[in-house]
Amino acid sequence: MHRAAGRLQEREITTVEGMADGARLHPLQQAFAELGAAQCGYCTPGILLTAKALLADDPAPTRQRIREALAGNLCRCTGYTKILDAVELARSGVGPARGDLPTVGRRSPAEAPRRQI
Numbered sequence: 287m288h289r290a291a292g293r294l295q296e297r298e299i300t301t302v303e304g305m306a307d308g309a310r311l312h313p314l315q316q317a318f319a320e321l322g323a324a325q326c327g328y329c330t331p332g333i334l335l336t337a338k339a340l341l342a343d344d345p346a347p348t349r350q351r352i353r354e355a356l357a358g359n360l361c362r363c364t365g366y367t368k369i370l371d372a373v374e375l376a377r378s379g380v381g382p383a384r385g386d387l388p389t390v391g392r393r394s395p396a397e398a399p400r401r402q403i
Contacts, residue, residue, distance in 0.1 A: 302331035305338060313379035314338055314372070323372035325363030333359045337373045346377060 305312040311319070314334050324330040333356060340347055340355040347355070352373045353366075361369060 300335065300338075302334050305334060312338065313376040314341070316379075317372040317376035318369075321368050321372045321375065323364060323368040325361075329359055329361040329363075333361065333369060337376070341373075341377055347373075349374065 302315075305315055312334075314337050318324045318330065318334065336356055336359060337352070340352065344351065349370055352370055356366070356369065356373075
């Protein structure tokens with residue numbers, strides 16, 4: 287068995303498709319769609335899942351904190367303004383008080399590599 291597979295046994299893994307609740311999009315997915323934050327789609331899953339983990343840990347991050355959390359994700363289509371705007375829009379609709387979907391099997395934004403965006 288591959289090492290990574292062994293570490294993931296008995297753990298739940300969330301994919302970008304698993305963020306939605308049936309036909310209801312997660313607030314981050316909705317905000318990305320509303321603001322046009324996703325272009326080609328290549329980077330979108332990583333950004334969405336990283337942002338979801340960030341908002342689970344910090345329901346009201348500053349724009350700078352959002353930048354830091356997303357620093358390990360590259361996007362060459364949008365710049366980053368629409369992405370940051372979408373996370374800020376979604377943060378009001380995410381969290382236990384707003385009925386966020388459970389977050390499981392994620393890497394903490396603090397563990398992600400850092401890069402300036």
